[in-house]
Each structure stands twice: as structure tokens, then as C-alpha cells.
Amino acid sequence: MSGFYPPPDWVKHAIFYQIFPDRFANGDLSNDPENVAAWGAMPTPGNKMGGDLRGIIDHLDYLVGLGISAIYLNPIFHASSNHKYNTTDYFRVDPHFGDLAAFHELIHQAHQRRIRVILDGVFNHCGRGFFAFTDVLENGASSPYVKWFHVSDWPLHPYDDTEPANYQGWWGLRSLPKFNTDHPPVRRFLLDVARYWIEQGADGWRLDVPNEIADHEFWREFRCVVKTAKPDAYIVGEIWQDATPWLDGTQFDGVMNYLFRDLCRDFFAKGILDAEAFGRGIERLLDLYPHDVTLAQLNLLGSHDTARFLTEANGDVTGLRLATLFQMTFPGAPCVYYGDEIGLAGGKDPYCRGCFPWDRNRWDAKLYDWFRRCIRIRREHSALRTGAFRTLLADANAPVYVFARWNEREHLVVALNRRPLECSLDIPLSGLAAPDQRPAFELLYGGQYVINAGMIAQVRIPARNGVVLCYEA
Numbered sequence: 001m002s003g004f005y006p007p008p009d010w011v012k013h014a015i016f017y018q019i020f021p022d023r024f025a026n027g028d029l030s031n032d033p034e035n036v037a038a039w040g041a042m043p044t045p046g047n048k049m050g051g052d053l054r055g056i057i058d059h060l061d062y063l064v065g066l067g068i069s070a071i072y073l074n075p076i077f078h079a080s081s082n083h084k085y086n087t088t089d090y091f092r093v094d095p096h097f098g099d100l101a102a103f104h105e106l107i108h109q110a111h112q113r114r115i116r117v118i119l120d121g122v123f124n125h126c127g128r129g130f131f132a133f134t135d136v137l138e139n140g141a142s143s144p145y146v147k148w149f150h151v152s153d154w155p156l157h158p159y160d161d162t163e164p165a166n167y168q169g170w171w172g173l174r175s176l177p178k179f180n181t182d183h184p185p186v187r188r189f190l191l192d193v194a195r196y197w198i199e200q201g202a203d204g205w206r207l208d209v210p211n212e213i214a215d216h217e218f219w220r221e222f223r224c225v226v227k228t229a230k231p232d233a234y235i236v237g238e239i240w241q242d243a244t245p246w247l248d249g250t251q252f253d254g255v256m257n258y259l260f261r262d263l264c265r266d267f268f269a270k271g272i273l274d275a276e277a278f279g280r281g282i283e284r285l286l287d288l289y290p291h292d293v294t295l296a297q298l299n300l301l302g303s304h305d306t307a308r309f310l311t312e313a314n315g316d317v318t319g320l321r322l323a324t325l326f327q328m329t330f331p332g333a334p335c336v337y338y339g340d341e342i343g344l345a346g347g348k349d350p351y352c353r354g355c356f357p358w359d360r361n362r363w364d365a366k367l368y369d370w371f372r373r374c375i376r377i378r379r380e381h382s383a384l385r386t387g388a389f390r391t392l393l394a395d396a397n398a399p400v401y402v403f404a405r406w407n408e409r410e411h412l413v414v415a416l417n418r419r420p421l422e423c424s425l426d427i428p429l430s431g432l433a434a435p436d437q438r439p440a441f442e443l444l445y446g447g448q449y450v451i452n453a454g455m456i457a458q459v460r461i462p463a464r465n466g467v468v469l470c471y472e473a
Helices: 009-013 053-058 060-066 100-112 131-142 184-199 216-229 258-269 275-288 317-329 365-380
Strands: 016-019 070-073 077-079 087-093 116-121 204-207 234-237 298-300 333-337 388-395 398-406 410-417 423-428 450-452 455-461 465-472
Touching (some): 116 184, 116 234, 258 298, 317 398, 317 410, 455 465
Parallel strands (some): 016 070, 070 116, 298 333
Antiparallel strands (some): 077 087, 398 410, 423 455
16 A cells, blocks of 8 residues: 555644643542642642543533644553653553543544544653563563663663663663664554554544654554554654655654744744744745645644743743734644643743643633634634745844735735834735725724735734734635
């Protein structure tokens, strides 16, 4: 069977929401660990807060109200940590999150609401409690699983930092033994895992550090297995840089778009890029991949591996508002990191992994309404999801960035004002079809402007804010 599959059509229309399961919602107190921390306690590398699959099920209607149509779940499989990237059992839901029945209910309830669910796959390494590694520790060189790992000498020292580990771990971490994916039984095992959870109802995989498995043929096999089980499953890799080698149509559909995130951080949050430099960066990003692949990128502003965007902006909510408007009007699938929409802050891991505060009195209600509004605009206008893109204005001397999205039905012009003062500017349409003398419909803010041939003039944009204009093609 050919390994070439186009990216799933549904992805370009999706609004993703990333959930760190231990910190989103605690729906079943009976499965909490004995030493569970109080909900909302300061996150540490080791503490557990009690979030679970039932908590996600209980709040699916919240996601519907926000406008979400896909969930990306951090790992849910049995592991000793709060983050679950040290997998012990790939075929078992962690008992502190629930069980297979809870997983099936989550999939059923999500699908009933037209929400898809993407799982996090950790296939480069496992935890020290994984059965094959445990066998190697018990039986040494006589273990039938020695070739499953990269063993260099004996004995192994998985816990004693004063001795050499004598096996390879991810980034040298003893707690994360690296698989030998060149060994056929390992490949079969991991591909069986990939197929199993798709058959159980998952809608795709987010792949953890897939570049660490330096074997493109493995990922071609992976794609064939997953797409055979579900042709429209989404495969998205965690690649932080140019991902061209993995986006040839035979491996991943898209990647977590950290290049997009970095540009947004530097322009909207930190202000270290001017509009011209930001525009150049955006154009380079759009030139990296074919248009259909660009539309399948997972465009994030933050994740469990970065400081939250609000913290990057030093608490300036206007930076997050501007970045979110850009995210929701840019090509590719936007992904909201849980809690960003209500003003959750936090520095780098572990502080970016705080508990969602379900007391609405602790929410930034205006920010929440802004997210809903931006998401609604994206969902209601197909040009923002699949249309063409063109920068219209990016001046090094003016921190204002303006671009257009259009298709055969509609044109949209988005103007983002990073300066702390209201501005009025003329927007050249650069060869795009211009609206006639009837006012274009403003989706964000009402104001005065003049329509001239080839230009929308005197557009007024509030300080640290944005305007979206829409007119028929």
C-alpha cells in the first residue's frame, strides 16, 4: 500500500485545545493518588493534582462553548510521573486518569459533540517500569529484551547517579530508556500501539520528539499503519524547527508550529521584532511548506514545554489578545493551551502546568470573551481557514502589521496595532479586489474609514488592538 496520504481535510477547519490531564479537571476523586496535592497548588516536577478523564468529560460542554472542535491530550498511559512521558504500559490508561471504559466514554462524548481527540505518543523512549526494561534489569545480558535498548556495558545503573548508566536515555536521563527502533520486535510493538489506540477511537497522534528516531522509514511505516486503521487520522510531530524532511506526504501531516509561536512571542509579547521583521518571518514560514501542508500545521502560542504566553508578555493581556487574533486568522490549525483563554499564567516547566481554576470569579472574563469572539470569526469565515494569504503592510517604523485572507467568496483584511496609542492608517490592497463604495463589514470594532480605488483609507485601530474587515469578493 502506498504511504502517501494528503493531510486530513478536517484539520484545516479545526480549533484545537491542548489538555494536560492531571491539571485540567478532577472528575473522579476515587482515583486520586494517596498523596494528591490540593487543586491549584503550586506545580512542582513531581506533584499530582488529581485531574483525570472524567474531569475532561464533565467539561466538554465548556469546550463546545469556547468553540473547540479537537482536543490534543498529553500522555494518558500508565506511568509514574504527573506528565506520563515515562510510559510503563502503552496499552493501559493510567489508573489515576481512569480506565479503558473512561477512555471510550471520552471518545463517545467528544464525538457526539463533533470534537476529535488526538493522543500523545511517546515512541522514542519509555519509563524504567516498562516490562522489557524491567526484564533487562532483572536478567542482565541473558534477557531476551536486551536489543530493545541501547546497552553499552554491564551492569546497568538506572538509579545510581554515581555510576555510569551503561544504557542510552533520552537526553541522558536514566528515567527515560531509549528504544532501539532498528530492532524489528520493537518496531512491531510500537506500531501495534499506534494501531490499537486508533482502533479504540482516537483520531490521531501527536508524536513526542520524533526527530530522535532518526529513521524516516519508521515514520513511513507508522503512517501506513495509522492511515490504514483510519484514513483521516491526524499525525502531528513535535518538531521545533524546519520540518520539511518529515512533511513529504509519507510521514507526518503537520508539526507543532513552534516557528509560528516564536515569531508571535517576539512581536506581540516581547516587542523585539518590528513589523517589517515580523512580516519577513511570516513570509518565510509560509514559504517552507506546500499550501495544503501549511493548512495542517498545529499553530500554538504555548504548550506544556514553554512558558505561558501571558507570562512571556510580562502579564500584558493585550499582547495575548493580539497574538490570539493573529493565530485565529492565520493559515493552519490554531491550538489553545488549556487556561490561556481565562488568563492562566506560568513560567517554564513546571509552572506552565498549573491547574485550571474552575471558579469563574478567578477568570479574566474579557479575555475569555475575546477568545470566543476570535474563534467564532474563524469558524464563520472560510477564507480564514483555507484562503490565500498576503501581507499588505509591515513597516519597520510603525508597529502595525496588516494582511489579507481571501477566497472566491470573501476578502478579509486584518490590521494589528501593537503600539500603545490608537492609530489611523491607509491600507493598500496590493492588487486585491477592492470593495465598492458600500462600507466593508467590520467584525471587530466599528469605526470610520474611506473606501478609495485600491485602498481602504483612514482605518482607525484602537491601541494595542486589532480590526478585521470583511467584504464580498
